[in-house]
Amino acid sequence: MPIRILAVGRLKEDFWTAAEAEYRKRLRRYADVEVTEVKDDAALVAALPPRATVIALDERGDLVTSETLAREVLGRIAQPTFVVGGAEGLPEAVRARAARLIAFGRITLPHRLARIVLLEQIYRGFTILRGEPYHK
Numbered sequence: 001m002p003i004r005i006l007a008v009g010r011l012k013e014d015f016w017t018a019a020e021a022e023y024r025k026r027l028r029r030y031a032d033v034e035v036t037e038v039k040d041d042a043a044l045v046a047a048l049p050p051r052a053t054v055i056a057l058d059e060r061g062d063l064v065t066s067e068t069l070a071r072e073v074l075g076r077i078a079q080p081t082f083v084v085g086g087a088e089g090l091p092e093a094v095r096a097r098a099a100r101l102i103a104f105g106r107i108t109l110p111h112r113l114a115r116i117v118l119l120e121q122i123y124r125g126f127t128i129l130r131g132e133p134y135h136k
Helices: 012-026 040-049 067-075 092-097 110-127
Strands: 002-008 032-038 052-062 080-084 101-103
Touching: 002 040, 002 092, 002 110, 012 110, 032 040, 040 092, 052 092, 067 101, 067 110, 080 110
Parallel strands: 002 032, 002 080, 052 080, 052 101
Antiparallel strands: none
């Protein structure tokens, strides 16, 4: 199952890149995960594949549980494209294009951390779908 993540900004700090590498390694047994980093909002909008099912992270989106993410997104959408905006959030064009807006709570997360949380939740979602224990 291919999964695409589009994100504004680069992970520069070693702790972010290590966390991303760890979750991408864990995810290899479940899906091909492609992460595309773009420079800004305009590049983010331009990078959206025309026919993709877009799931955008937005603090105003639906509050979802890990089980909901697993069953309603990973379990139903063949090739989801997750979008993580930059420090200013998502451009309106992405919100309008999204099949679903989801939030990991009503708090505002730094976009780099939101990207890592997304990867962790995708991994957790696959373990839920397969009835596997979650390995920390």
